[in-house]
Amino acid sequence: MPNTLEHESDTMIYLDNAATSWPKPESVYQTMDEFLRRKGGNPGRSSHSMAVAARETVEETRLLIARLINASEAERVIFTLNCTDALNLGLKGLLRPGDHVLTSCIGHNSVVRPLRKLEQQGVKVTRLPPCPEAGVMSARDIEEAITKETKLVVVTHASNVTGVIQPIEEYGVVARKYNLIFMVDAAQTAGKYPLDVQAGNIDLLAFSGHKGLLGPPGTGVLYVGNRVDLDSLREGGTGSYSELEEQPATLPYRYESGTVNSVGISGLGAGLKYIFGEGLERIHAHEQYLIDRLIEGLANIPKVTLYPAKDGFKQAPILSFNIEGYEPGEVGAILDQAFDIKVRTGLHCAPAAHKTLGTYPLGTIRLSPGYFNTAKEIDLTLHALGKIAKAGKLSRQNRESSLEPVKRLR
Numbered sequence: 571m572p573n574t575l576e577h578e579s580d581t582m583i584y585l586d587n588a589a590t591s592w593p594k595p596e597s598v599y600q601t602m603d604e605f606l607r608r609k610g611g612n613p614g615r616s617s618h619s620m621a622v623a624a625r626e627t628v629e630e631t632r633l634l635i636a637r638l639i640n641a642s643e644a645e646r647v648i649f650t651l652n653c654t655d656a657l658n659l660g661l662k663g664l665l666r667p668g669d670h671v672l673t674s675c676i677g678h679n680s681v682v683r684p685l686r687k688l689e690q691q692g693v694k695v696t697r698l699p700p701c702p703e704a705g706v707m708s709a710r711d712i713e714e715a716i717t718k719e720t721k722l723v724v725v726t727h728a729s730n731v732t733g734v735i736q737p738i739e740e741y742g743v744v745a746r747k748y749n750l751i752f753m754v755d756a757a758q759t760a761g762k763y764p765l766d767v768q769a770g771n772i773d774l775l776a777f778s779g780h781k782g783l784l785g786p787p788g789t790g791v792l793y794v795g796n797r798v799d800l801d802s803l804r805e806g807g808t809g810s811y812s813e814l815e816e817q818p819a820t821l822p823y824r825y826e827s828g829t830v831n832s833v834g835i836s837g838l839g840a841g842l843k844y845i846f847g848e849g850l851e852r853i854h855a856h857e858q859y860l861i862d863r864l865i866e867g868l869a870n871i872p873k874v875t876l877y878p879a880k881d882g883f884k885q886a887p888i889l890s891f892n893i894e895g896y897e898p899g900e901v902g903a904i905l906d907q908a909f910d911i912k913v914r915t916g917l918h919c920a921p922a923a924h925k926t927l928g929t930y931p932l933g934t935i936r937l938s939p940g941y942f943n944t945a946k947e948i949d950l951t952l953h954a955l956g957k958i959a960k961a962g963k964l965s966r967q968n969r970e971s972s973l974e975p976v977k978r979l980r
């Protein structure tokens with residue numbers, strides 16, 4: 571069990587960690603405060619002590635990320651604004667008209683939309699559906715869809731809708747066999763599952779710093795492997811090679827133009843240290859316990875339809891479901907207003923995944939526990955959902971009055 575943290579409110583329950591993790595470890599708040607007060611120079615831009623201290627902090631976080639994903643060189647870790655920014659850099663820096671891309675139908679809009687834009691510019695995209703019996707794309711389907719023009723396989727590690735973990739190790743083997751670039755969106759798994767870019771044949775790995783890595787918003791990472799030659803999307807000051815009018819080719823500067831989010835990166839470093847201190851196994855075990863408890867509890871509530879990972883497939887701490895008689899948004903509003911429970915509802919920026927699941931256009935209710943949630947919070951949420959499901963048969967007015975006493979009880 572994680573250390574108990576002091577929350578702003580002792581009754582609010584936050585179950586939206588797939589959107590962004592909350593709370594952060596105390597050390598993240600403290601490190602960012604300390605950084606801004608004492609080390610707030612511009613990293614790499616000057617030689618005075620404040621700038622040097624800022625640079626050391628940024629480079630220390632880069633090393634921690636390299637260790638997390640087993641990157642051979644830290645400079646291959648590029649800091650970005652978020653996972654979306656990292657995915658855009660990887661996709662648009664790599665693909666040219668005529669190139670062919672293979673991807674899955676359960677991706678997030680941060681992959682879907684850049685690919686749509688690239689399609690308009692002449693890139694060809696094949697979207698492979700998951701096998702119905704597995705709920706994930708099969709490596710054999712990837713192999714069969716490869717053409718002479720195929721350059722890239724890009725997949726989401728864990729779906730942010732169902733939590734299903736796709737077998738990226740198998741995809742990586744196929745990609746390497748055909749000498750393709752392999753890119754993984756690990757937004758929902760970084761900090762929760764082991765990621766090894768060398769063993770996994772991963773050439774481009776994108777993830778957020780503000781989700782499982784417990785850093786602040788405004789942080790993300792793209793790992794760029796040595797088989798990839800990406801174009802930069804932004805050119806500008808890097809603090810190095812200032813005599814050059816062209817963007818320096820040296821990593822990480824080639825892709826890090828302008829002042830980086832140094833305070834955010836300092837917080838990300840504190841988040842990573844916290845994760846290394848606790849250990850991925852311990853974090854995973856606790857979150858797995860919470861998600862299993864949720865699945866078991868929800869399966870016992872009449873009128874609930876669950877969309878978990880299929881048997882035999884791993885489930886990230888993300889769970890989608892619906893309650894008969896309610897639109898997902900209604901349940902989210904009741905949970906928030908009557909029970910002070912924060913969840914996400916709707917399409918979760920992944921309409922294609924909902925089309926595959928059959929929950930388009932209204933989507934689902936999504937619960938995503940994190941390391942700081944407790945079993946008690948899960949039980950309170952199940953209790954609230956039981957009440958909501960039971961009240962579902964009533965008219966809206968009766969439903970509201972039947973839920974009102976629950977609010978006072980909490």
Ligand SMILES: Cc1ncc(COP(=O)(O)O)c(C=O)c1O
Nearest residue numbers: 652653654678680730755757778
């Ligand atoms: C699977 C997946 N990819 C990408 C993203 C985008 O992450 P960010 O908000 O850091 O840009 C998300 C965000 O929820 C996600 O779930």
